Amino acid sequence: MKYAFIVQIRDEDAGKPRRFRYSVSFMCGMLEVSRAGFYSWLNRKESEHARRDVVLTRLIVKINADHHGRYGIDRIHRELARQGEAVSPKRVRRLARAAGLACVHPRPYKATTLQEPTNRRGLVDLVDRVFVPQRQDELWYGDITYIHTTSGWAYMATVIDGYSRKVVGWSIADHMREDMVVDALQMAVKTEGQNKVKWSCIPIVEASTPERNSGTPAWETA
Numbered sequence: 118m119k120y121a122f123i124v125q126i127r128d129e130d131a132g133k134p135r136r137f138r139y140s141v142s143f144m145c146g147m148l149e150v151s152r153a154g155f156y157s158w159l160n161r162k163e164s165e166h167a168r169r170d171v172v173l174t175r176l177i178v179k180i181n182a183d184h185h186g187r188y189g190i191d192r193i194h195r196e197l198a199r200q201g202e203a204v205s206p207k208r209v210r211r212l213a214r215a216a217g218l219a220c221v222h223p224r225p226y227k228a229t230t231l232q233e234p235t236n237r238r239g240l241v242d243l244v245d246r247v248f249v250p251q252r253q254d255e256l257w258y259g260d261i262t263y264i265h266t267t268s269g270w271a272y273m274a275t276v277i278d279g280y281s282r283k284v285v286g287w288s289i290a291d292h293m294r295e296d297m298v299v300d301a302l303q304m305a306v307k308t309e310g311q312n313k314v315k316w317s318c319i320p321i322v323e324a325s326t327p328e329r330n331s332g333t334p335a336w337e338t339a
Contacts (some may be wrong), residue, residue, distance in 0.1 A: 175207075252280055
């Protein structure tokens with residue numbers, strides 16, 4: 118290890134002026150090894166184990182590249198075994214680490230739109246898949262969009278009249294909880310329904326709890 122360190126420093130100093138380099142004699146003295154021993158080690162033929170490491174490293178790097186960095190040590194070890202290379206997992210780990218490889222694990226899927234536990238009926242289609250209303254304020258659509266800003270994510274919920282395609286309600290927040298959807302719906306009710314004699318609003322897709330993200334709702338009005 119000391120000899121290898123001396124070689125590393127010597128190679129790093131190769132491009133520097135001579136007066137800024139550490140001499141081999143100085144480094145051998147500081148590390149308490151002999152200069153003759155260093156050059157004897159340097160001129161020694163590469164061992165079979167070292168040559169084997171070079172071959173295995175090339176195979177490991179190729180396997181990693183073929184699978185876009187998604188294979189961990191265990192899977193690389195199994196792939197090497199499948200190719201007829203008998204090598205221990207510990208050696209594979211050492212060589213992969215020396216080659217600077219790191220396994221990239223895809224993020225696990227996480228459901229963000231969940232059904233309200235108290236809604237035993239599940240999703241209810243009150244319009245029987247007929248999304249073309251015959252008059253204004255007969256059917257509203259809801260949607261949520263988001264954009265990344267310099268201060269973080271901004272979320273916007275909208276309520277759109279299915280007949281006129283007019284945005285009748287909207288709400289902007291720094292979260293995607295049901296409060297934002299309810300605010301947009303309340304704005305739509307206030308602006309469109311305040312002069313109606315009879316008004317009811319039934320969510321076709323119920324919003325989720327405040328701790329969870331909201332779904333994309335649609336509402337039937339009467």
